[in-house]
Amino acid sequence: MKSLISLLLVLSCYSIQSQQNVDLSYYLPDSITYNPKIPTPKQIIGHEVGQWHVTHDKLEQYMRALAKSSERILLEERGKTFEGRPLLLLTVTSPTNHGQLEGIRQEHLKLSDSNRNSISVDGMPVVVYQGFSIHGNEPSGSNAALAYAYYLAAAEGPEIEDILQNSVILLDPCFNPDGLQRFAHWANSNKNLQPNPDSNDREFHEAWPGGRTNHYWFDMNRDWLPVQLPESRARIETYHRWMPNILTDHHEMGTNSTFFFQPGEPTRVHPLTPKENQSLTAEIGNFHARALEKIGSLYYSEENYDDYYYGKGSTFPDINGGIGILFEQGSSRGHLQESENGLLTFPFTIRNQMTTAISTIEAATELRPKILKYQQQFFKEVGLESVIGRSRAIVFGDSKDAAKTRHLAEILHRHKIKFHHLRNDFRYNGMDFKKGASFMVPYSQKNHRLIKAMFEKRTSFTDSIFYDISAWTFPLAFNMDYADIRSLQNMGEEITELHEPKGKMKGNGDYAYLFEWNEYYTPKALNQILKKGIRAKVAKKKFSLENKNYGYGTIMVPIQNQNLPAESVRQILSQTAQDCGIEITAVSTGLTQGIDLGSNDFEPVKKQRVGILTGNGVRSYDAGEIWHLFDTRYQMKLSKLDVAYLSRIDLNRYTDIIVPSIASNTLGNSNIKKLKDWVQDGGTLITYRSAVEFFASKKFIDLQFKKDTLIAKNVSFEQKQNFTGAQVTGGAIFEAQLDLSHPIAFGYKNKTLPLFRNTNIYIVPDKNSYNNPIKYTEDPLLSGYISEENLELIKNSVPFQVQHLGRGRVIAFTDNTNFRAFWYGTNKLLMNAIFFGNLM
Numbered sequence: 150m151k152s153l154i155s156l157l158l159v160l161s162c163y164s165i166q167s168q169q170n171v172d173l174s175y176y177l178p179d180s181i182t183y184n185p186k187i188p189t190p191k192q193i194i195g196h197e198v199g200q201w202h203v204t205h206d207k208l209e210q211y212m213r214a215l216a217k218s219s220e221r222i223l224l225e226e227r228g229k230t231f232e233g234r235p236l237l238l239l240t241v242t243s244p245t246n247h248g249q250l251e252g253i254r255q256e257h258l259k260l261s262d263s264n265r266n267s268i269s270v271d272g273m274p275v276v277v278y279q280g281f282s283i284h285g286n287e288p289s290g291s292n293a294a295l296a297y298a299y300y301l302a303a304a305e306g307p308e309i310e311d312i313l314q315n316s317v318i319l320l321d322p323c324f325n326p327d328g329l330q331r332f333a334h335w336a337n338s339n340k341n342l343q344p345n346p347d348s349n350d351r352e353f354h355e356a357w358p359g360g361r362t363n364h365y366w367f368d369m370n371r372d373w374l375p376v377q378l379p380e381s382r383a384r385i386e387t388y389h390r391w392m393p394n395i396l397t398d399h400h401e402m403g404t405n406s407t408f409f410f411q412p413g414e415p416t417r418v419h420p421l422t423p424k425e426n427q428s429l430t431a432e433i434g435n436f437h438a439r440a441l442e443k444i445g446s447l448y449y450s451e452e453n454y455d456d457y458y459y460g461k462g463s464t465f466p467d468i469n470g471g472i473g474i475l476f477e478q479g480s481s482r483g484h485l486q487e488s489e490n491g492l493l494t495f496p497f498t499i500r501n502q503m504t505t506a507i508s509t510i511e512a513a514t515e516l517r518p519k520i521l522k523y524q525q526q527f528f529k530e531v532g533l534e535s536v537i538g539r540s541r542a543i544v545f546g547d548s549k550d551a552a553k554t555r556h557l558a559e560i561l562h563r564h565k566i567k568f569h570h571l572r573n574d575f576r577y578n579g580m581d582f583k584k585g586a587s588f589m590v591p592y593s594q595k596n597h598r599l600i601k602a603m604f605e606k607r608t609s610f611t612d613s614i615f616y617d618i619s620a621w622t623f624p625l626a627f628n629m630d631y632a633d634i635r636s637l638q639n640m641g642e643e644i645t646e647l648h649e650p651k652g653k654m655k656g657n658g659d660y661a662y663l664f665e666w667n668e669y670y671t672p673k674a675l676n677q678i679l680k681k682g683i684r685a686k687v688a689k690k691k692f693s694l695e696n697k698n699y700g701y702g703t704i705m706v707p708i709q710n711q712n713l714p715a716e717s718v719r720q721i722l723s724q725t726a727q728d729c730g731i732e733i734t735a736v737s738t739g740l741t742q743g744i745d746l747g748s749n750d751f752e753p754v755k756k757q758r759v760g761i762l763t764g765n766g767v768r769s770y771d772a773g774e775i776w777h778l779f780d781t782r783y784q785m786k787l788s789k790l791d792v793a794y795l796s797r798i799d800l801n802r803y804t805d806i807i808v809p810s811i812a813s814n815t816l817g818n819s820n821i822k823k824l825k826d827w828v829q830d831g832g833t834l835i836t837y838r839s840a841v842e843f844f845a846s847k848k849f850i851d852l853q854f855k856k857d858t859l860i861a862k863n864v865s866f867e868q869k870q871n872f873t874g875a876q877v878t879g880g881a882i883f884e885a886q887l888d889l890s891h892p893i894a895f896g897y898k899n900k901t902l903p904l905f906r907n908t909n910i911y912i913v914p915d916k917n918s919y920n921n922p923i924k925y926t927e928d929p930l931l932s933g934y935i936s937e938e939n940l941e942l943i944k945n946s947v948p949f950q951v952q953h954l955g956r957g958r959v960i961a962f963t964d965n966t967n968f969r970a971f972w973y974g975t976n977k978l979l980m981n982a983i984f985f986g987n988l989m
């Protein structure tokens with residue numbers, strides 16, 4: 150018996166060793182020959198695929214070497230990540246096709262143009278976009294891209310030649326270079342040279358924030374629709390340039406899972422996606438099933454994952470006449486890890502990705518006419534819908550905020566959606582749309598369905614469980630005035646180029662400078678002014694001066710008694726106006742209708758020094774969104790304070806500390822006390838989401854919460870997950886009423902504000918109405934899913950409270966005001982909390 154065990158041990162060690170030290174042939178299809186002139190990955194990067202985690206620089210090195218040696222590959226660099234890594238794309242097809250690539254692209258685009266799409270698809274190549282590892286710590290994708298690119302370049306024989314003749318492959322070897330690099334560094338630097346699958350090993354437990362996200366900790370697989378990040382911009386540009394028929398997105402999931410390919414949950418497909426999209430996905434799925442069976446790999450489909458939110462890579466194509474396919478491989482995370490399915494080696498995970506990358510292009514070329522005709526049919530139907538909507542358009546604009554209006558237009562522009570100037574100013578449903586400050590989007594155009602998907606409000610659903618958010622209505626996220634109109638009478642010329650709003654200094658007055666707080670970039674302007682040591686004040690009341698009305702929150706910079714000469718102040722303000730695209734007015738008198746400029750209703754505004762809690766226990770997405778907002782939009786300094794060394798920090802350096810959503814064990818008692826002392830000494834603590842509940846429980850702020858008392862009745866064990874899942878508010882949009890005179894609402898024009906929420910925290914309003922400047926309405930659901938029980942709770946609850954504690958204050962936001970960088974409409978709430986917290 151003993152000898153049998155030791156024999157088994159030897160064998161299993163042997164198989165670990167052998168599976169860890171595989172050569173390239175492990176991944177490649179058998180019985181074909183490979184062009185010896187094409188370099189293998191090992192020849193260029195110095196190790197076998199799967200032996201180490203490939204770093205992005207090595208991946209780049211290999212792709213460049215392949216492009217140099219293969220006539221089948223054209224490599225381009227489409228931009229850079231935040232950390233300066235190139236965003237590469239390999240266009241792979243037969244040398245003959247390469248000779249006429251632009252012609253092929255032009256012909257292909259006719260399929261998505263209902264005016265020209267009756268052309269024959271005979272002999273037309275199918276376009277397949279294959280992308281890898283958008284989550285950097287799901288590395289088998291990008292590591293498989295090494296072997297896959299080699300295969301495409303080097304494989305010989307009629308089969309591959311047929312594939313390359315009948316397809317154009319857009320190979321995106323790494324969707325997320327910064328994340329991949331971060332993760333590869335972790336996995337490689339913790340690799341045991343003796344294979345050790347112990348899942349407790351540090352190798353499998355990355356340090357915060359991990360490699361999943363990009364530089365600013367964004368989940369990039371949520372940005373396909375909002376397109377706010379440079380990585381997405383490059384991808385979306387390629388997408389619309391080619392309008393691919395299939396797009397694949399190679400991911401990883403938990404270590405104990407096998408392999409998943411779409412279709413996903415049949416009941417959770419977005420209603421704007423045609424039925425045939427799902428049946429073709431299933432037909433392509435048969436190819437994956439056969440290929441995985443051939444190598445003995447377990448797999449599943451039609452469960453867990455869905456095709457609902459169009460901001461995901463595998464769902465985005467579905468609204469664009471393509472077919473998006475999600476792959477999920479059980480992750481070895483590091484190089485070798487124990488799992489419920491036995492030992493999971495990194496090479497094994499890579500091989501499954503490689504195998505399905507190949508089965509994708511086999512399916513694409515075999516089903517080619519059908520897939521091409523599907524796209525043709527999709528846009529034929531779009532053409533018909535367009536005829537019906539011929540005289541309809543969306544008009545949008547914010548007369549007080551040109552930058553925000555342009556940022557929404559920018560998203561349309563990135564998606565090649567056509568929009569126009571207005572011919573005249575007009576009023577509709579109580580909203581003013583001004584020529585030059587508004588845009589009109591006619592429904593009748595190629596991107597008709599995409600427009601619908603971006604602008605529609607939806608509140609009824611067939612399922613109550615969502616993998617991600619259930620609403621993303623863009624004009625609501627931008628807090629934008631918009632309307633669906635039934636006449637194109639006021640439509641001016643089409644806009645083909647967008648320009649940043651030009652800021653300027655107006656007037657020659659020598660008494661004070663004024664600017665209203667409505668424009669998106671006013672916090673950047675105020676920060677820039679305060680940074681130079683210039684004194685500024687904020688108006689707590691409205692007034693008018695020299696024939697202009699000024700709203701709550703107007704910033705006033707007096708000329709008298711500054712530390713700089715008047716001429717320098719003027720120069721700095723003039724530069725600030727230009728940098729921030731805002732208008733600053735120089736006035737010659739302080740005598741106004743309303744509060745005079747010397748009134749005590751102008752409160753001094755101070756330069757703020759802001760910190761944010763980061764590190765273990767802090768939700769990195771939420772922290773990253775805030776960091777990105779400060780760093781890239783407002784160009785404000787934000788110190789990332791890690792909870793690991795919080796106890797050693799002198800907090801008196803900060804006026805404000807932001808606490809994003811946190812786990813309940815993030816802060817120990819001494820840090821809690823330290824923060825409380827700091828608040829009592831005058832600090833402003835800004836808490837978000839779960840941090841609101843946490844600090845309320847630690848008596849920083851006195852809040853009452855409405856709790857759901859739902860009890861399961863007649864719900865079986867099998868239905869339990871659906872029952873509890875239905876109570877999750879995964880992400881929906883709600884309407885609140887604003888008290889425009891409260892400093893938290895400075896710079897808002899409308900009395901209502903759409904808010905994004907993905908929590909079930911409901912605060913009971915304060916008994917004094919002036920303490921409830923943001924309050925959910927009686928009928929708050931604007932778009933998305935919420936359970937009936939939670940809808941009852943949210944009605945008339947408040948997403949915001951501020952209370953004093955000692956000489957400081959604690960601010961509570963139950964909702965995420967910075968969601969995924971595209972919620973421009975609520976970004977100002979955080980800035981108001983920071984700059985005007987001491988007025989609250």
Ligand SMILES: [Zn+2]
Pocket residue numbers: 284287400401
């Ligand atoms: Zn993933």
